[in-house]
Amino acid sequence: MRSGAAPVFKRIILKISGEAMRGGEPCGLDYGAVETIAREIAAVQKLGVETAVVIGGGNIVRGAAISKMGISRVPADYMGLLATVINGIALQERLESIGAEARLMSAGISLDAAEPYVRRRALTHLDNGRIVILTGGTGNPLFTTDTCAALRAAELGAEVLLKATKVDGVYTADPKTHPDASLIPRLTYLECLKQELKVMDAAAISLCSENKIPIIVFNMNVPDNIVRVVLGERIGSVVEGNSNG
Numbered sequence: 001m002r003s004g005a006a007p008v009f010k011r012i013i014l015k016i017s018g019e020a021m022r023g024g025e026p027c028g029l030d031y032g033a034v035e036t037i038a039r040e041i042a043a044v045q046k047l048g049v050e051t052a053v054v055i056g057g058g059n060i061v062r063g064a065a066i067s068k069m070g071i072s073r074v075p076a077d078y079m080g081l082l083a084t085v086i087n088g089i090a091l092q093e094r095l096e097s098i099g100a101e102a103r104l105m106s107a108g109i110s111l112d113a114a115e116p117y118v119r120r121r122a123l124t125h126l127d128n129g130r131i132v133i134l135t136g137g138t139g140n141p142l143f144t145t146d147t148c149a150a151l152r153a154a155e156l157g158a159e160v161l162l163k164a165t166k167v168d169g170v171y172t173a174d175p176k177t178h179p180d181a182s183l184i185p186r187l188t189y190l191e192c193l194k195q196e197l198k199v200m201d202a203a204a205i206s207l208c209s210e211n212k213i214p215i216i217v218f219n220m221n222v223p224d225n226i227v228r229v230v231l232g233e234r235i236g237s238v239v240e241g242n243s244n245g
Helices: 018-022 031-046 063-069 073-097 119-127 145-155 189-195 202-210 225-230
Strands: 011-016 050-055 102-106 131-135 160-165 186-188 215-219 237-240
Touching (some): 011 031, 018 073, 031 050, 031 073, 031 131, 031 225, 050 073, 050 119, 063 073, 160 225, 189 202, 189 237
Parallel strands (some): 011 050, 011 160, 050 131
């Protein structure tokens, strides 16, 4: 990291998959992994970056997957939304245990453990330097948490959507099954859609395109990568309107 560098973003949305919370476990939560994630997020907060986190629930329940096992898609998706709240509670607890101030908000799911998602309230928390953990997706079935991340980025005025993954960015093909796949450092929203690259779902990419919100896809398993991104280091892949530069 560049010594003494200042953040290039004032407000970010960080999208974390449920699988990241699983760590090395076959399913559920790996509390060591959760604490590592919490410390990375807290480091960004200490830089003065207003941070909201959208979290998935695939480590516990993935609605699209269980809907293929006999459960109707809508109730399956609601189960997945509840899983995101479980992850959010774990992340908030870890953040607060290391001294970071965080607020857990949930869309469409009423629980004493979480505030209901209200845009103005979320903005107030961000303005006051609190980390906002956004769970429950959009509050509706049939929408992914990637779409939720794009929607919240637009609603909350985030300058960028950071998509934390297990790979170094966007590749021409799945690098796990195609060793010759190459990293694409910069590409446009349209290229993502036309080439059907697995960056985010089409609705999420379209929302970011319409609102001119760049997407940075990077490997969260590399220590300090979130901080590097907010400090302006060129890591991962950038998806935006112009592929030049």
